[in-house]
Structures are given as C-alpha cells and as structure tokens.
Amino acid sequence: MTHNLGLLASWQRVLKRELLLAYRQRNDILTPLIFFIIVISLFPLGVGPEPEILRTIAPGVIWVAALLATLLSLARLFNNELHDGTLEQLLLTPQPASVLVFAKIVSHWLTTGLPLVLISPLLALSLDMSSTALIYTMLTLLLGTPILSLIGAIGAALTLGLRGGGVLLALLILPLYIPVLIFSTGAIIAASNGFSAEGHLSLIGAYLIITLIFAPWVTSYALRVSLD
C-alpha cells in the first residue's frame, strides 16, 4: 500500500537535502577552504621565499594541505545528523543505506573536494609552479579528493559521536591516505620533469574505482555499528 520513491529519486532527494543543508551552513564550506589557503601560505614563511625550494616542495605542500583540509571537514559529515536523529532515519529508509550514504559522500566532495580543486591553481602560482605542474596538480586533486572523501567517510562513521573524534579520525585515516599522497605528488613531479604521468594517474584512478565500490557499503555498515 505504500508507494515509495525509487532508488534514484530518493538518492537525488538526499543529495538535494545535503546541498541545501551545506548552503544553510555556508561557513562549514569556507572554513576548510580558508584552512587550505592558510596552511599553504605558511610554508614560504617557514621555508623561505626562494622559488627553487618552493617549486620542489609545492606538490607535497598542496597535497598535505588538501589531506588536512578534508580531515577538518569530515567531522561534521555525520555528527550534526547524529544529534537531531536524522542519521537513524537514514538507516531506516526502504532503500539500501549504502546508496544514500553515497549521496552524502558526493555532497561532501562537492562542498569540500571540488572547492580545493578550483582554488588550487591560485596556490600553485603562489608557490611558483610551472604550468604543467599546475595542470597536473588540479588533475590529481580532481581524481584524489573523492578518494579522500570516501575513505574519510568510513573514519567519520567509525568515530561517530566519540569524544576527541576529530583527532582520532586523523590517526585512523591519514595512514590510509598515503598511497594517494605518494602517487599524486609523484605524478606532479614526473609531469613537471617531462616524464609521462600516465602510470600514476591510472593507479590513482584504480584506487578511486575500488573505494567508490566498497567505501559506501563499509560506511553504512560502520554507521550501523556506531548507532547500535
């Protein structure tokens, strides 16, 4: 007797709701972005303004800042909804929870990962990166930040509602980000030295596909465990 929404329709509904919520809490989008900019602009102050040094450390600096900015924004992915009970309702929908969790992860990427990609050229220029390095920085960020959101969502679900959850989340998730960091910075360095970065990008792409397939399901399972 209940005619429920189709899977796609309710997926879109969750995504729409998440984007509306993100819009309502706009500064939650800005803070990771501003953090990303501040952390990167600290490095020239610490390391010195010589362009050669900045150029060599630029890929690593941008990518580590991207990791930390994503971590910063992950804490709010589920915690707000834990307190007003909507997370429980998410697990009680007739549709598979992993698909709806995937909608939340996509909205997290749109509000955190994508802005990092769009702002990164500016920061690449500030670190005096060459044009190819700049393009490959954007490319690796575009491919890499979804992985950060996907794996980060698992950590956020595991540390749901725990005291000191933010720091714990960093300890759990940063080791899992290492392959993305290594291959992304490797791709930028290879490209700027004239070598082909195909190998690196395909490895990141493969890692992205694997996390796309497994992370939503593991996150919804972890949510079920945390809300038990």
Place this chain on the structure above:
Amino acid sequence: MIFQKYAAPKYFYPLAGKCLPWFGTLAILTICAGLYLGLFVAPPDYQQGETVRIMFIHVPAAWMSMFIYAMMAGAAAIGLVWKIKLTDTFITASAAIGASFTLLALLTGSLWGKPMWGAWWVWDARLTSELILLFLYLGFMSLHSAIDDPRRASRAGAILLLIGVINLPVIHYSVEWWNTLHQPTSVARIDGPRIHSSILTPLLIMAVAFKLFYVSVVLIRMRSSILDNEADSRWLQEQGA
C-alpha cells in the same frame, strides 16, 4: 564443530590454563638458545661486522609485527562473521604486544642503520612501512579504547583492522615505489644479501622464540580479561580459577 566449542570462555579458560606453562617454558628455552647461538656462536659478518647481531632482534620483531596484525585481522573477520565475543578478547590481548614488536623493530632498525648508513633514521621502504604499521596499531588501540560500549568497540575495531590489512600491501607497494623513485642508489637491503646458515639458524630460532613468547603473553592477557568480564558467572567460581 570443535572450533565453536572452544570459542566460549567457559571451555577456553581452562584450556588456556593448561597450555600456558608449556608455551612459557618453551618460549624461555628457545629464547636462550637463540641468544646463545646469535651472540656466541654466529661469526661476525664480513661486511657489517658485529652489528649483524642486531638482525637477530630486528628481523624477527619486524616479522612478528606483521604476523600479529594479520592474526588480529583474521580474528576480526571471524568475529564479525560468526559474532564470537572471544575474538575481541584475543584482538585486544594481541594489540599491545603487536605494537611493541613494531616499536622494537623500528628502534633496532635505527640502531642497525646508524653504522651502515651513518644516519639514525633512513626513509628506507621497509622501515617506513614499519612506521606506518605502528600508526595502524595505534589507530586501532585508540579507537578501541575511545568507545565505551564493548560490543561497538569490538565491531568498530574489527572494521578498522580489516580496512588496515587490505590497505597494508597497497601502502607497502606505494612506499616501495616511492623509495626507488627518490633514492636511485641501491641501498643495501636491510636483511643482507645472502644469509649464511650460521646466521640463518639463530634468526629462525629467534623467530620461533618470539612466536612462543607472543602466544604466552596473549594467553595470560586473555585469561585475565576473561576473569574481568566473567567475574560473576558461576562456572568461574566452580572452577576456582
């Protein structure tokens, strides 16, 4: 099936009690044998000289750190699928000793690296992966202790262990690849080119000794955590511990 029977604390506790003295004495014997062979009998290496003796601690400790993590992940998988509470007792009992072996491997690795490479810490692929493994151990231990509810702690810990064990080869491969990229000079592999039998035997004995030591520690810790959790249950009073 037999496995199911000993998964209950009631049967596991006495069994562990019986095996404990055996593992304990065997561990002590093999450690003494390993030390004797390693320190007195094994000749110094023609290249590294006496520092090769550090290998008898470093390499078995590194093996143990990975072996214990794999055991914990295996127990986590069993615990999640068959919902056996005892696997969590085993995992929590193994976490500290696993992290200690990783720490020992790192410290002895650095002590061994100083004479060979002239630096206390070298971003060698193996040492770096060992460091990341230590982070995985610390991550598990802090997550497990941060959660009060025992059931959620064991299931969340199990999920993290499974994700960790799947990611470990990926991390190792990427660190290995990253290492060759940034250090073209071929660094002497940490466990030496070809191992002469006089070096190999103490190495293997020490590896066995560490395993027996690990089992005894785990058995003791499991028995005492069973005592904590099941303090009020009748079977404990009847058996008189």
Place this chain on the structure above:
Amino acid sequence: MNWAEFFNMGGHAFNVWGSYILAFVILGLNIWLPLRKYRAQQRKIRQQHETAS
C-alpha cells in the same frame, strides 16, 4: 673466549647491546605487566574462596 672483546662488539657495543637491552625492556614489560595483573586477580579469587567456604 675474550670477554672484553665480546662486550666491545667490534666498537659497536652501544648499537648491539642497545638493541638487546631494548628488546629485554620492551618484551619484558609485555610479559611482566599482564603477569602482575593476572597474579593479583588470582589472589583476589583465592581470598573470595576462603571467605566464601
């Protein structure tokens, strides 16, 4: 068996003996702490038995 030579470890005494002492300390703690707690529990249970019987 020249003991002085043995302890000197070809000039790398610190590294070699350092490793073995570290092993003794770290692994020692891993067996001593649980054992101490285990014995305390045993004593507590044995006392409960005396008072109970």
Place this chain on the structure above:
Amino acid sequence: MLQANALAAERGGQRLFSDVSFSLKDGDLLHLSGSNGSGKTTLLRMLCGLTLPVNGDISWQQKNIESNRDAFNADLLYIGHRHGMHSDLNALENLQLSTQQLSNSTMVFSALEEVGLSHHLNKPLRLLSQGQQRRVALARLLLESRKLWILDEPLAALDVDAVEWFSQRLAKHLENGGMAIVTTHQEASFISHVSINVVLGS
C-alpha cells in the same frame, strides 16, 4: 505481523532486560512501560533493527527483520526521542525532502495544518519550541502511510489538544489495520485501546 521472542539487551556490559516476547497483529496497540533506564528506548530501537539483540530475534511477516531489512523498513515508521528532523531546515523542507512518499507541497501543507503549524513554515526547526518540533515530526504520520508505528514518548512536550489529536489519529490508524508500539509516561485517552502491555525492569 510483528513477532518478537526472547529478546535480551545489554548496555555497557550490564543486562538490561531478557526474554521479552510478544506478537503484534493488525489493529494491535502495544504500550511499553517501565522505570527510567529500564531499557524502553533500547527495546524500541531493537524492534526497528537499529540495535542488535544480545539474543532472541524479531520477525516481520514471518521473516527475520535482519535478513529483509528493506522490506521491513518500507512498513516501519519510527519516531524516537530525537524526532529525526534537520534543525537547520524549515518544516516544509524537512517533510518534503525526508519523507519517502511521493508527497507534493499541497499534501505537506495540509499535514502541517492538521498538526496546527500552518504559520511557522519558513523558520528553521531549531527556532521552534520542543512541542512544535514534535508536531512536525508527528506530521510524518499523515504523510507516510506505514503499517507499523514505533513511537518513543510521542506525547513528550505536546499540549492538551495535540495529545487529543494524536489519540484520534492513532485510533484511526489502528482501525484501518495498522499497528503501533508506544511508550509514554502521560495519561492519554488512547490508553483504552491498548491490547498488549509490556512492562520492563519489574
């Protein structure tokens, strides 16, 4: 038909309740009562499939809820202490975006009118009072036609006429073959319809 047998729960290692069994047929209303901390909320969450029972099992239409979770969720409406609404969205957005039903704005308007909230539609929920937020949550009862209602303290913070409205709404739900499990500490007229009483922590 909801069937629960020998349910048991633990919190932080302590046993909350054990071997709770009952079966709920069409038109039945179960009133769950017990002192604070006796595990009422835990039992309700267990019946929704949110909490795993330590032992015992729950089946809906003769099938274990853990094996066919989606079908069970399609018939279940759970409103807990936390009413499950986004406090940053207004009532309209909350009901339109979260209900599973193909509900358009007119249906949502009429539902909000029926719960007496027609004039608070564009304020984020966090600005409304507890009672008003509870009314928005209860509006879902009108929008989502579900067979099994599991309501944790639905009358909390409600005023007298809201309680009256709820009792009639519940009676109508039971007449057309619905089922409900309710916990409440307040006296309300629907108590007369109760067909099963379960008391915890006795």
